[in-house]
């Protein structure tokens with residue numbers, strides 16, 4: 001093994017990132033890093049009025065993820081221990097490029113570069129793609145109150161943004177070398193179908209112990 005396995009699970013809202021990251025961590029015996037959501041003091045206000053609250057919300061996510069990743073590097077990756085995370089730092093840009101505008105977006109981009117420039121990047125990304133219908137169903141079933149009024153057009157846009165961003169990351173245009181494993185979340189049900197989950201786990205094992 002040449003690199004310490006640093007695996008990120010990504011995909012639009014409700015795709016199943018946290019669920020799959022936890023299942024894989026359990027199966028492979030790796031620690032899991034989960035994003036901080038409910039603690040974000042701006043999330044309810046953001047979903048009520050994105051225009052007014054996006055800068056505060058994006059800055060909170062960016063700073064908390066920066067802090068969390070720094071701890072992860074010091075506690076695990078820097079010591080040669082593998083980690084599975086239910087997000088990639090690049091997620092900050094996927095969302096902020098959509099929600100911020102003008103001066104706030106320019107300032108955010110600069111802060112993003114300063115905070116993330118020297119942080120290690122995942123060497124494997126598991127990208128869960130799913131249709132708008134599937135995502136809306138899962139979000140509704142999960143029942144977070146602040147997501148109840150989410151505009152489907154926002155989610156649809158994020159699906160497209162994710163496709164564009166994952167293509168860019170896998171092509172390595174940001175200077176990193178990343179293996180991208182894409183899962184069709186409409187067809188593959190890793191929660192109910194054990195065989196399908198085992199296939200994903202085997203693919204990851206193979207990548208981790210043979211390629212990276």
Ligand SMILES: Nc1ncnc2c1ncn2[C@@H]1O[C@H](COP(=O)(O)OP(=O)(O)OP(=O)(O)O)[C@@H](O)[C@H]1O
Nearest residue numbers: 012013014015016017018019138141142189190191
């Ligand atoms: N393959 C699946 N089949 C059916 N339900 C699923 C599947 N994956 C996840 N779910 C359910 O869908 C909901 C969303 O999953 P989860 O919270 O893991 O998504 P997420 O991508 O981490 O969401 P967020 O972007 O909001 O952090 C949860 O209720 C989960 O139990």
Ligand SMILES: Nc1nc(=O)c2ncn([C@H]3C[C@H](O)[C@@H](CO)O3)c2[nH]1
Nearest residue numbers: 013037058061091092095096099147
């Ligand atoms: N705008 C914005 N920027 C982010 O970086 C970000 N990360 C997560 N989220 C939203 C999606 C789910 O509702 C909920 C849980 O993922 O929080 C975000 N929203």
